[in-house]
Amino acid sequence: MLTLSKPNFIQESVPLKPHNSFRFQATAGYFAIIDRLESLELALKWANSNNISITMLGEGSNLLITGDIDGLVLINRLQGIEIEEVGDQVQLKVSAGENWHQLVSFTVEKGLAGIENLALIPGSVGASPVQNIGAYGVEVKDVLVSVQVMDRQDASLSWIEAKDCGFAYRDSHFKGAWSERYFITAVCLALSRQHELKLSYGGLAKGLPNDPSLQQVFDEVCAVRAAKLPDPKVIGNAGSFFKNPIVSNNLYQKILDEHPDVVAFSIDDSNWKLAAAWLIDKAGWKGFSRDGVGVYEKQALCLVNHGADQAECLLRLERDLKSDIKLKFGVILEREPVQLGCLPSF
Ligand SMILES: Cc1cc2nc3c(=O)[nH]c(=O)nc-3n(C[C@H](O)[C@H](O)[C@H](O)COP(=O)(O)OP(=O)(O)OC[C@H]3O[C@@H](n4cnc5c(N)ncnc54)[C@H](O)[C@@H]3O)c2cc1C
Structure with missing residues (x-):
């Protein structure tokens, strides 16, 4: 060549x-x-x-x-939003470099429902399908029609339908097998003028009046998130550092016997999703801090950087926290953020 x-x-x-x-x-x-x-x-x-x-x-x-x-x-930083009415849906073609929260705010202003529960999630629109971002019972896959990609081999552009992207909890082919293959250049979302609001998750309804407007839901999501999550502009973090682990019925029953207050959700007949924040909190790590890094005092799922220059201290904290959780509950925590760059030896 x-x-x-x-x-x-x-x-x-x-x-x-x-x-x-x-x-x-x-x-x-x-x-x-x-x-x-x-x-x-x-x-x-x-x-x-x-x-x-x-x-x-x-x-x-x-x-x-x-x-x-x-x-x-x-x-x-590819920019641009195109809006098209398709039947009773409104489809938005959004370039990958647009800011996700600004997009949510824009759709709420236009009276378009579907992504209001995903307000205040940091990051770009193009990254939203990578880990199938989610919050308060909604995931981006719920409104995603297709993803425009550029093939790294020959720079050709094509659209991949959402059903072929391998979406799962905080996962997709873009985070796995396709991470070396495609750049995401745009997404197509289908929103609705009908307000089908989802309010049953994370205590969202508690702070809302009966029959709230789209704007009220958006405001409440922003307020709840701002109260409990660290603002990356103020304190270094990458949101949830661990995924909520999925465990067998047997392991769940064992934990439940010892800790009747365990927070868990049934996934199917044989699996439970445990709240990783509960495990970390119960094990006594919430608010822990060492060598310039720590576990956020208001949300145990977030590891934070108080001022360390390198990731090494955080990797040590992660190692110690994970082995303690394994020892105390028999649960293996899995990291959510993507690791990049060469690994320090420690
Ligand atoms: C305070 C805080 C709260 C958060 N809350 C949530 C939450 O509630 N729910 C949730 O799901 N996530 C949450 N996150 C995680 C994060 O906001 C999302 O994962 C977001 O989608 C990341 O976007 P980004 O543009 O910053 O991606 P980056 O961090 O830049 O990239 C993430 C990964 O995507 C790949 N990538 C990025 N753009 C492209 C592209 N155009 N094409 C191909 N690959 C690409 C990167 O290579 C990397 O592997 C939170 C993070 C923080 C800091």
Whole structure:
């Protein structure tokens, strides 16, 4: 393959601290902000012809950067929203670099229901299908029609239907097998003017009047989240650090016998989803802090960075916390954020 020369908009040796919400330091070998599809295509062709790996990021709010990234880091800032009436639905084609919360706010202003429970989730629209973002009983898959992708091999664009994306709890093919294959460039969402509000999760209804408006639900979600989650602008974090573990009936019964107050939800006849925050809290880790990192005092599921420069201390905390939970409850916690960069040895 012909070796192409580096486009001017690609920089070298760029610090990634401003581009991850944990605020850990690391350097990208090459770096570019992408605000046009043409730039993405050029960057891709240059990297492929020089055998350079590419990592695409949105706003860095679901990352654990543990070391330098030698290849090319692209920050997706593709902008644009198109609205189309399709039967009794309203479809929105939204470019991947739009901010997710601003999109939710925009839809609520327009009286479009479907994603109001997902207000105040940090990050970009393009990352929303990667881990199938969810909150208060709604997941993005519930309103997703299709995802536009650019193939890393040949820079071709195509749309993949939502049903083929392998969506599951905080998971999709984009987080797994397709992570090396596609860049997400846009999503198509189907919203509705009918207010089919979901209020039965996480005590949402408690703070709302009977028959609330879309705007009231949006405001309540924002208020509840702001009261209990750490603001990444103030304190480094990546939201929930662990997924809620799914355990067998047997293990659930064993935990229930010892701890009648365990918080759990039945998934099916043989499995239960446990609240990871309850396990961490019960084990005494909530509010714990060491070496500049810790467990957030208002929400045990969030690990926070009080001022450490590198992720090493957080990895140690994660290791100790996980082994304690395993010892006390027999449960293995699984990390939610995506790890990037070389691993420090410790
Ligand atoms: C305070 C806080 C609260 C949170 N609450 C929630 C919550 O309630 N529910 C929830 O589900 N999540 C939550 N999160 C996690 C996070 O907000 C979401 O995962 C969000 O979708 C990440 O978006 P991002 O643009 O920051 O992605 P990034 O962190 O930049 O990237 C995440 C992953 O997606 C990949 N990626 C990003 N953009 C693209 C693209 N265009 N194409 C291909 N791959 C891409 C990256 O390579 C990486 O692997 C929370 C995070 C914080 C800090």
